[in-house]
Structures are given as structure tokens and as C-alpha cells.
Amino acid sequence: MAQAPKTAITPTRSENYPEWYQQVIKAADLAETSDVRGCMVIKPWGYAIWENIQKKLDARFKATGHENAYFPLFIPMSFLEKEAEHVEGFAKECAVVTHHRLEPDGEGGLRPAPAAQLEEPLIVRPTSETIIGATFARWVQSYRDLPILLNQWANVVRWELRTRMFLRTAEFLWQEGHTVHATSDEAMEETRQILDLYADFAENDMAMPVIKGEKTSGERFPGAVHTYSIEAMMQDRKALQAGTSHFLGQNFAKAQEIKFQDQEGQLAYAWTTSWGVSTRLVGGLIMTHSDDDGLIVPPRLAPAHVVILPMYKSDDERASVLATCQKLKTELEAERFDEEPIRVRIDDRDIRGGEKSWQWVKKGVPLRVTIGPRDVADDAVFLARRDSSEKGQGVPHREFVARAADMLREIQQHLFDRAATLRADNTTQIDNLADFEAYFTPQDAKNPEIHGGLAYCHFVESATMDQKLKDLKATVRCVPLEGDDEPGKCIFTGQPSVKRGVFAKAY
């Protein structure tokens, strides 16, 4: 007799967090490694979550006046060369297309045809500032053409050596917004508006609390004047950059000749922004909410809100149980959660009830409902919430239908509160280097336990700081935009400092 493990996922978070993460993805059937090095296959359940993320964000982009468009996957190499910092930032991780035809290699295989070498290599976009900028240069003549507010949903490639499912893959899916403005203030306003939009999405839809802040010069996007990010805390207390919004100043406008005539007839360079979030958010979602029994999806992003599991033995029972399930599904779909019908699935696959039930636990569906002959007779359902470890309980059928949407709202809130509590419990202010070092040093160096968290510290960027952070494997996440800013002294150099930064180990 096989001993059922206490938790659905082995190892647990505290035993081995990175391995737990991999196992959650596998158990929930979100994605798997592909035949292509560094790239993953996103499976239906994982992609459905991404689609919900897209839907939520897209609505927010449209509501703030943005439109979607699509630009080429390939970028002429010379485009990338135009902005010096940008080149430096991305050149090391670009996939390059050099040929446009294959031919037999004489040994039964294929090779790029030497005669078909491209005059100018194309790179697979690592991001699209350059090609979109070049296009904008043609579109923009007059101040009357501005602003341009575009977004594109696309895949991009950054040739990463070390990859982790969803968090860092060679190819990933994202959205990149690109805007052009007549004035610096307006571009800055756009940059900040998007940062707020991302934070709102993260907290309300993902139930993931975030800190809005500005990146230090060392962490800035290549070519940007200011980079802002939202930073979240994962359950191993490491930080995850969950979205970025860049004020590009006139850097790209100058590199790409995005010029316009203003109202006085003067020729001026435009001001641009860019901003993006990626499938990395799925990784953040996993690591924010999931537990030792697998994935937990916040209701607003869940592919299914309720899964109904019929239980029966005989054909007679089957008929009445399935009819009851179908009725419940219809009733639930008439209810609304988050301004849409409740999403319901019935799983009547012919596998054992226990196994089936666990599969949905591991997939993180917010509410599981089991219906068997006893429930049909009692006009009740057996209900279990994914966000609590409590055992399920019987609930009158009608009461469940009436309360389902409220329960989903409760779960959404509970997940946010739980994540906020974890963050609060692992956030601290540190005012001297010794404490800082202790905070970021694990007890067991060989097999580091979960440690550290967010540390708010005064700092001034310096080589001394960079080296210390490198030694500790810690990073400056951002300088928070919100919160008090009493002056102090840099914990690394003792120099006067006006703002605290957030320090953490990070993904």
C-alpha cells in the first residue's frame, strides 16, 4: 500500500524552494522544458493564466488611451547600433539571423546556403525600441502627431545562459508599450501612469503587493534616463522585478531622429517612453501564492473559479449526479464575479475521485465542489477552498450558489493579505553594515535556508557598495517613490544620503 505524502509537492518550500517551484509547475501542468535549449512549452493551464493577465492589462492600456500594433520580429543590426548604451546592454544576448536559405550539406543534413548570406544580419528582437523608434521617426512630423501611445503583445529573445521556467527563458512573451510625447513632463507623466497601472494590476488582479520605485543608475534600462519598477516579495523572501516603466528622455529620439515642429515652428526632438511586463509574472504569481500542495491562483486570474467533481458508482447514480452538477454549473454561470460570469468546469473523467481531486488542488482552482449521491439527496454540495488548509464541508446547494461570488472575493482578498503579511514580517530598516551583512548571510552557507527579506537602507551608489552587494549576493531593488525620506548616512561609505533604498536578494 503506497503511503500518501503529507503534501502534494515534494520537496516543500522550506526544504528546497527552487526545486519546489519546479515541481509546482510540473504538478499544475503549467509548462515544461522544450526541445529547444532555454525555451519552454507553455501548456494550456499556464497559457490560460497568461491570457487572463493579458486581458486584464490590455483593458487597462485601452482605458488609458493606448492602442495595440505589431512590429517585426527581426531588427536590422544597424538599428541596434544607434544608441550606444542600448547596444552595450543587449549585444551580448542577441540571436542573429545571417542566412535566408538552407541547402543539403551533402551528408543527408542541411546547412545555411553560403550564397544566401544576408548583406546585413538581422537580430531577433530582444526589445523593440529601435525598430519602433525608426518607424515613429517617419510618423512624427508635427506636434499635432503627438502623442503616440502604442502597445504590442509579442515574443522576444534574449539569449540567456541560465534559464528558469517563466522567470528567465531565452524566448518569452510580453507586452511592450512605446510612446512619443512633445514634452518631457508629458512623457514623465506617461511613465509614472504606467507604473501606477502595473502596480494596480499586480495588487488587485494578481493579489501580489508591490513596491513602486526608481532603479539606481546601475540597474537602469540601457538607454533610459529613468527606470521605474514594481518589486514584489516571493515566499523565499527574495524580490522579483515584476514590471518596468522607462522614461527614455530624448536619448532614443536623438539616436533615431524622432523630430517634430512645435507650435512655434521650431524643430525639436520628441520624448519617448517604453514599458513592459512579461510571462515572468506567471512565475511571480506562482511564488507569491502557492503552497506545499501546489499552485494557488488568485480568482481574478484563475482559468476556472470552480471545479465540480461528480462522484458515483452505478449508472443510475451517474445520471442523477451529473444532472445535478450540470444544473449547479448553469446556476453558477448566472452569477458574476469580477464583472464576468463565474467560470465553472465539470470534471467527469473516469478516474478515481481522490486522484482527480488532488489534480485540481495542484492546479490551484479556488473552489472545489464534490457532488455525490448523498449530496443529491440532501440538496447540498461538499465544498473546499484552495486558499485554506481546512477540510471541506457540506453546504446547502442554494447557499453555495448565492455565496460563490463572495467567496471568490474573499479568497482574492485573503491571498493579498497573506502576501502583504509575509512581506511586512520580512521587511526591516538597517542602519549599519554589520547588521546588513548578518541579514543577508544564511546560517548554512552550503545549503542556504530561507533568509533575509527587504532591507530599507541609506545608501550612495559607489564601487564599495557594488562590491559588498556582490559578495552578499544582494541587490538594490529600487528607491521607493512612496514613504518618508529622512536624511541619513550611507551604510557602505558613511556619506550623507537623502533617501533609503530597498535592498534584497533577487531573481
Add this chain to the structure above:
RNA sequence: CGGGGCGUAGCUCAGCCUGGCUAGAGCGCGUGCUUUGGGAGCACGAGGUCGCACGUUCGAAUCGUGUCGCCCCGACCA
């Protein structure tokens, strides 16, 4: 690009050191029976060019050389 490791069934691996019958296990998969309200049990069955090439040998998963691929640890990164 530096250091380490691994390629044997769909997956995880044993066997290799010390060469020898028909190459194994667990999980998964298929069929049947018994089960079924929180991860079922028994029986039977399908499934392999032991990464590839060359060499040593009467004989190679096993030894040697080469080659390809992948994984882990460092430097860089959404």
C-alpha cells in the same frame, strides 16, 4: 567563457569498476477483475539500435579514442 557531472524504456534511474546467457527496477501507459466521498489493489501486457562513430576483443551498455547533446556551479541578465 572557466570548473564539475550525465547520456540505458515515455519519466527517474540501477547495471559499467572486475567484458559473457534473452539488459533490469520503480513510476507512467494498456487490458481485465475488485474498488471508488482526499493520492487504490491484484493479475497480465506493450514499450530499448544502452547518445553517435571508430577501435580493442572470440564476445562491448561495460574497456580505449574521438564526437555530439544535455544538466549543475560561477561571470551577465525581465
